[in-house]
Amino acid sequence: MSFRFHLQATDGAARTGRIETPRGEIRTPAFMPVGTAGTVKAMMPESVAATGADILLGNTYHLMLRPGAERVARLGGLHSFMNWERPILTDSGGFQVMSLAGLRKLTEEGVTFQSHIDGSKHLLSPETSMEIQRQLGSDIVMCFDECPALPADEATVKRSMELSMRWAQRSRDAFGDRPAHALFGIQQGGVTEELRGESAEALTAIGFEGYAIGGLAVGEGQEAMFGVLDYAPGMLPQDKPRYLMGVGKPDDIVGAVKRGVDMMDCVLPSRSGRTGQAWTRRGQVNLRNARHADDPRPLDEACGCPACRNYSRAYLHHVVRAGEMIGGMLLTWHNLHYYQELMAGMRRAIAEGSFEAWEAAFHAGRAEGDIERL
Known part of the structure; x- marks a missing residue:
């Protein structure tokens, strides 16, 4: 089976469909938990699957440094290595190089950087990124791009976007013919509509199995991000999946789906969980707060997860x-x-043509705030 996207229903700009891959189906809109170094932190793979996740994200930068892509390949590829047989998307490594690596040097060839682990020197280029992701064996591969932090002046954003488009062509050439795998191009251009349009035209001319909207959720704020999403998804091919990278909070996700996004990823749900923060239909709850110390009630009585089904707020606190x-x-x-319940609810609402009512109920529930303290 090759990689295919089927658009099943729309409601306004919101879309629902499915992506077919040899390793299974991805229901869209889809949220991808982040398995940075071959694991979703604090979770077993079967537990992640039990939440309803169809696909995970792996980080090229972290995996290339430790344990190494060649080692993963020798051990059967990332799916076998981490015991996850469903689809995996790997990012290109570009964002982590820009945000985490020290002493980096950017040229037309690529980015030379020092590992944050041991200081060893490495080169990431479109060609090396494609080879590393091939060794990992991911189902969806991302082009190598540059992601400048915002805010930035328009000349800087334009130079970065144009470099990313040249790298996109090199990524496409290096990816080669891999029928069971997909390569996604990444739209750049900051918050400037004209630059976003130029980027979309360049990517469409190259041709990809899917398209990402990159360079957002990097400091511009939700209002500016939504402003870009009001037009950016519509610039990309209608018959291909659209992936908003690195987003986000529940209201970010709902707003993105409303504007035509099909796929998202973020470390937030797992990172928040490790610091005592819970996301619920009534908003965010901090389990560290003393108000929960004697509370025998569940975190969310309408939730069927093990934390809510089997434990009290007092125990979690x-x-x-x-x-x-x-x-x-x-x-x-x-x-x-x-x-995942959030994504399932949106898929149902879009299919039924009731997304506007669903969205209103979503915001109303969050506006109520947490349950009254005892």
């Missing part, structure tokens, strides 16, 4: 404050479960 590992495990499971 206790294990979080005590630094017990089970606290991060239970809250991460809850957060990922909530995010």
Whole structure:
């Protein structure tokens, strides 16, 4: 089976469909939990699957440095290595190089940088990124691009976008013919509509199996991000999946889907879970707060995850404050479960033509705030 996208229904700009891959189907809109170094932190792979996730994201930068892409390839590829047989998307490594690596040097060839782990020197280019992702064996491969931090002046954003488009062509050439795998191009251009349009035209001319909207959620704020999403998805081919990289909070995700985005990823649900933060239909809850210490009620009575089904707020408060590992495990499971329920709710609403009413109920629930303290 080759990679295919089927658009099943629309409601305004919102879309629902499915992506077919040899490793399974991805229901869209889809949220991808982030498995940075071959694991979703605090979760077993089967637990991640139980939340409803169809696909995970792996980080090229982290995996190339440790344990190494060649080692992963020798051991059967990333799916076998991390015991996840469903689809995997790997990012190109570009964002982590720009944000994490020290002493980096950017040229037309690529980016030379020092590892944050041991200081060793490496070169990431479109060609090396494609080879590393081939060794990892991911189902969806991302082009190598540059992602400048915002705010930035328009001349800087334009130079960066044009470099990324040249790298996109090199990525396409280096990717080669891999029928069971997909390569996604990445639209850049900051918050400037004209530059976004130029980027979309360049990517469409090259031709990809899917298209990402990059360079957002990097400091510009939600209002500016939504301003770009009001037009950017419509610049990309209608018959291909659209992926908004690195987003985000629940209201970010709902706003993105409303504007035509099909796929998203973010570390937030797992990172929040490890710090005692829970995302619920009534907003965010901090389990470290003393108000939960004697509360026998579940975190969310309408949630079917193990944290809500089997444990009280008092217990969750206790294990979080005590630094017990089970606290991060239970809250991460809850957060990922909530995010997947969010996606399932939007898929149903779009298919039924009731997305506007669903969105209103979503915001109304969050506006209520957490349940009254005892």
